[in-house]
Amino acid sequence: MPSKVVLVTGVGGELGGRLLARLGTDIELDRVIGVDTTAPRKVARKLGNAEFVRADIRNPLIAKVIADAKVDTVVHCSTTCHPAGPARRMAIKEVNVIGTMRLLAACQRSPWMRKLVVKSTAAVYGAGPASPAVFTEDSELIPTSSSGYAKDAVEMEEYVRRFSRRRPDITVTTARFTNVIGPDVDTVLARYFALPVVPTVLGFDARLQLLHSSDALSVLELATLEDKPGVFNVGADGVLTLSQAIRRAGRVELPVPRSVVPSVARFLRGARVVDFSEDQVRLLNFGRVVDTTRLKEEFGYRPQWTTEAAFDDYVHGRGLRPVLDGEQVAGLAGKVLSATGQVPR
Structure with missing residues (x-):
């Protein structure tokens, strides 16, 4: 049976809000409800037939919203892996x-x-240094910290697996996104590559696999409307x-010893520029690449943007230009080095 009443969580975020707006234009859906503690931002006036309910999924009252509306499909978009800026850890963990x-x-x-659709990561x-060159969906789940x-x-995925065993009649789709990037999303990497001077780990050059925000949106929409x-x-x-x-972003690289990377991360977090968790720091050390064969052959979707094209669209959309101001570069580099106990040269 096709979805008729859809509930989307996390619509206060960029991806959830855009999904709500897109589903709101689908005439095959009887009702589309978005829930979050904050209203959708940029798309608030373009929700179509969708509606917004201010609700906290941590509150048991979310059950009343689902029951009263007779929701048949839930799209869980409120999970946060890497907040772009400094955030309260416990509040995010609770959500x-x-x-x-x-x-x-x-x-x-x-x-x-x-049907249940879950945005994961x-x-x-x-x-890490012992990680496989390419992860498949069957690879062991080993969080960095x-x-x-x-x-x-x-933990969230484990809850979803238990739920699936208890309700085998429900179609469950879990999408593990690589780092999402684009001109219209605020992420850790979007802020990181916008820094005039980009600190890196001396001796490491990680491989990065990205995902354009429009492809992430299309995958969630397809999983909502079809059984995947x-x-x-x-x-x-x-x-x-x-x-x-x-180099493609026109930034200046600042290699620092691995031992001072935590200090650099604290400095950037303290300056309220970008929030680097231990997971994110290790990603920039060792990189991570996933196999997408199952996405293309079983799910039936091939991303429209390559990693390179997605990154270039982010650079152009953000209006990033090569860093040419030598004094500005030297000044920021000096602050970073001073904050980590290093002596600028």
Whole structure:
């Protein structure tokens, strides 16, 4: 049976808000409901037939919203892997873990539920010197740290698997996105590559696989409108090394010893520029690439943007231009080095 009443969580975010607006124009859907603690931002006036309900998925009342509307499809977009800027860790963990538990409990009790779509992350595979060159959906889930955002995603996926066993009648789709980038999204990497001077780890040049925000949106929409059961890696074709990406963005690379990387991360976080978790730092050390064969052959979607094209669209859309101001570059480099106890040369 096709979806008729869809509920989308996390519509206060860029991706969830755009999905809500797109589904709101689909005449085959009877009702589209977006829930979050904050209203959709840029797309607030373009929701079509969709509606917004201010609700917190951590609150058991989310069950009443699902039951009263007789929701048959839930798209869970409120999970956060890497907040772009400094954020309260416990608040995000509550949404990622407690919020998911409350939402799944509500879905399990609903007799009208027939489909669940979950936005997850490829960060569940971790990143390290012993990692495989390419991760498949069957690779072991090993978050980098025992308390980071990637660990939240691993826990969330375990809850989803248990839910699927309890309600085998419900179609469950889990999409593990690589790092999403584009001209209209605010992410860790979007802020990182916009820095005039980009700190990197001396001796490392990680491989990065990205995903254009429009492809991420298309995958979620397709999973909502059609039955696509299973777990799928979602990433663009091709990779960029970290050094290549920095050059394409016209930034200046600042290699620093690995031992001072945590200090650099704290400096950038303290300056409220970008928030680097341990998971993200290790990604920039070792990189991560996923296999997308299942996405193309079983799910039936081939990303329209390659990693290189997605990154270039981000650069052009953000209006990034080569850094030419030598004094500005030297000044920022000096601040970074001073904050880490290094002596600028």
